[in-house]
Amino acid sequence: MNTQPAPNASLAEGFAQVGALFAGDDGDLDRIYREHRANKPVMQGDICAELGSASFAGHTGRPIYTIFKHADVMKVLRDTKTFTSGILMETGLGPFLDGLMITGLDGDEHRQLRGILQPSFTPAVMEEWRETYIRPLIQRSFIEPLIPLGKAELVSTVGVMFPIHVVYAVLGFPDNDPAALETFATKALKVLGGMANNPEAKRAAFEAFQELYEPTLLAVQARRASGAEGPDLISRLIRAEFEGRTLDDHQITNFVRMMLPAASETTSRTFAIMMTHLFDHPEVLERLRADRTLMRKVLDESVRHDAVATFKVRECQADVTLQDVVIPKGSIISACVGSANRDETVFENPDVFDIDRKQMAAFGFGFGAHMCVGMWLAKVEIEEAVGLLLDLLPNLRLDPAFPRPVVRGVSLRGPDAVHVVWDAP
Ligand code: HEM
Numbered sequence: 552m553n554t555q556p557a558p559n560a561s562l563a564e565g566f567a568q569v570g571a572l573f574a575g576d577d578g579d580l581d582r583i584y585r586e587h588r589a590n591k592p593v594m595q596g597d598i599c600a601e602l603g604s605a606s607f608a609g610h611t612g613r614p615i616y617t618i619f620k621h622a623d624v625m626k627v628l629r630d631t632k633t634f635t636s637g638i639l640m641e642t643g644l645g646p647f648l649d650g651l652m653i654t655g656l657d658g659d660e661h662r663q664l665r666g667i668l669q670p671s672f673t674p675a676v677m678e679e680w681r682e683t684y685i686r687p688l689i690q691r692s693f694i695e696p697l698i699p700l701g702k703a704e705l706v707s708t709v710g711v712m713f714p715i716h717v718v719y720a721v722l723g724f725p726d727n728d729p730a731a732l733e734t735f736a737t738k739a740l741k742v743l744g745g746m747a748n749n750p751e752a753k754r755a756a757f758e759a760f761q762e763l764y765e766p767t768l769l770a771v772q773a774r775r776a777s778g779a780e781g782p783d784l785i786s787r788l789i790r791a792e793f794e795g796r797t798l799d800d801h802q803i804t805n806f807v808r809m810m811l812p813a814a815s816e817t818t819s820r821t822f823a824i825m826m827t828h829l830f831d832h833p834e835v836l837e838r839l840r841a842d843r844t845l846m847r848k849v850l851d852e853s854v855r856h857d858a859v860a861t862f863k864v865r866e867c868q869a870d871v872t873l874q875d876v877v878i879p880k881g882s883i884i885s886a887c888v889g890s891a892n893r894d895e896t897v898f899e900n901p902d903v904f905d906i907d908r909k910q911m912a913a914f915g916f917g918f919g920a921h922m923c924v925g926m927w928l929a930k931v932e933i934e935e936a937v938g939l940l941l942d943l944l945p946n947l948r949l950d951p952a953f954p955r956p957v958v959r960g961v962s963l964r965g966p967d968a969v970h971v972v973w974d975a976p
Pocket of ligand 1: 655815928929
């Protein structure tokens, strides 16, 4: 029998706290970015700090340059020799992770680890997981229980929980221990909060990380002992090999811990952003209801228009000149994806949400060597969540008793809440 999914209080609270930390003053963001692209596309300083948002770049005491144009962001993300990622090890969670924080690795070390991980995250694996883990899980645990209710707030009942539940399931963890799952999810969010330059959040992140280690290691060891032949992610990572290298249990445990914050918050917010765009554009919602092959286009345009993680941080390994500004070796570059994805020299009418626009490279999932390894997983689970909502909740629409959702935030974007109603049986 289905039970109503209680809005997950501690998780929703953690989600709101992380959002608040990275929100800043976003009231005039589109105009500020437009003016920067036109007049000051390379700015000495950290725009996040100027706008009052926690920043991934502000911890180092080095000079920071924020870049706003599509061409410059692409150049920086593409050239991994000149613009390295190792600084993320210092500023983020690297020290806790024994050098296995993939986002902070460079050169051959990164290439090799990526080579081991990539085959577990291909579109083909995701299409298999779509049928075996993802759709059944989201349908049974999140959407079916909503059907009789007639109304819900989608961020707290669906958004914050389904991505972590999906990760938990694809890792091959048993599905019958909700308390363990909630603990896992809450810790994942605390870990993300630790990326900000805030001592209390850092302490909470460190503790959450420590507490995640042992249960995860035990699961990896148990899987290896039983032959690791399954289709789940832990078994795949145990079997994975690239250029003769494999991962030991400690390395897999660290990757799993790192994956949790990477895979949860981003996916939750992107789901909520996509729902907001659908309600803001009823004609697109109608087209999608009639033709589900449009799902990927709607998602991709949502990610372009409102990327969730809007800044990428790199360190200059040489003096470089961007837009006539000389950036000295050792400086930090904060690449503003939110601005680059709206660059009018690449995207026609960039502020318009247009699912039929010409496909051009956008950076919502990153670009180049560090491009999101979980992109196909994220896409499949968001598509399933949105598709099932439309399939199973007839005449789904915004609840007129609440304010319309608004996508907000400087360095982490998303709506705070999406209140909906539908025709209950
Ligand atoms: C909508 C959801 C997601 C968004 C918007 C997103 C975004 C990103 C971005 C922008 C990067 C590049 C970071 C950089 O260049 O410094 C990245 C990297 C990464 N993402 Fe995601 N991500 C999402 C979901 C996921 C999921 C579900 C996973 C699960 C495995 C994941 C795992 C990773 C990993 C491991 C990296 C590091 C890749 C590398 O450094 O080679 N992400 N993600």
